[in-house]
Amino acid sequence: xxxxxxxxxxxxxxxxxxxxxxxxxxxxxxxxxxxxxxxxxxxxxxxxxxxxxxxxxxxxxxxxxxxxxxxxxxxxxxxxxxxxxxxxxxxxxxxxxxxxxxxxxxxxxxxxxxxxxxxxxxxxxxxxxxxxxxxxxxxxxxxxxxxxxxxxxxxxxxxxxxxxxxxxxx
Numbered sequence: 513x514x515x516x517x518x519x520x521x522x523x524x525x526x527x528x529x530x531x532x533x534x535x536x537x538x539x540x541x542x543x544x545x546x547x548x549x550x551x552x553x554x555x556x557x558x559x560x561x562x563x564x565x566x567x568x569x570x571x572x573x574x575x576x577x578x579x580x581x582x583x584x585x586x587x588x589x590x591x592x593x594x595x596x597x598x599x600x601x602x603x604x605x606x607x608x609x610x611x612x613x614x615x616x617x618x619x620x621x622x623x624x625x626x627x628x629x630x631x632x633x634x635x636x637x638x639x640x641x642x643x644x645x646x647x648x649x650x651x652x653x654x655x656x657x658x659x660x661x662x663x664x665x666x667x668x669x670x671x672x673x674x675x676x677x678x679x680x681x682x
Contacts, residue, residue: 517593520559524551524597538596545582545599545608552584552597552614561586561595564615567622569629573655577602580631584611607632628653 521539524530528551530543543551555561565585572579578600586595601608610633611618622633623642630651633639641648650657665673 516559516591517595520555520561520595523554523558527551527554538594540596540598542598542600545601548582548584548597548599548611549609549613552586552611555586555595555597556614559588560590561588561593563587563589564611564617564621565594567611567618567625569625569631571629571653571655576604579603580606580629582608582625582631601631604630605632606630607634609634610636612637627651630654 517539521530521532521541524541524543525532528543528547530541530551533540533542541551552564563586565587566583567585568583570581570583572581580601582599582601584597584599586597587593588595599608608631610622612622612633613635619637620642622636623639625631626633626636626639627641627643628651640646644652663669663673
């Protein structure tokens, strides 16, 4: 099985100039986002990575280059192997071609990333909000999204917080 994974990684590294990193028995290939469709198709069709387990993203704000990384977690059912593809995206309005053309289940993962992180998937069949209301402004999982919270009350700040609360008197 190791040879199979080695061959798959070598092919992606050679064809798409990917960089390989291994950590705790997980193999990650870093490659340019412009190659996402071709690399996914090669892994599915030539190396039997039949299942797209997940698509997610990481936000490195305030860093702009790259601001995001898109992560595709693939699984080979026939060989019981996992592989992670990681692709950097720059800026505040990132976009990448949709993986729907290779893996149909990418649809909802990509909608979730659009909704919560603001990453646009070019060519997506139905790119609209999936978790937040249609009227929602912004993308709440971005690190620059404003937080709304209530300060935790302790003994040292109880009076101060009590003055700010809008509680009817008894």
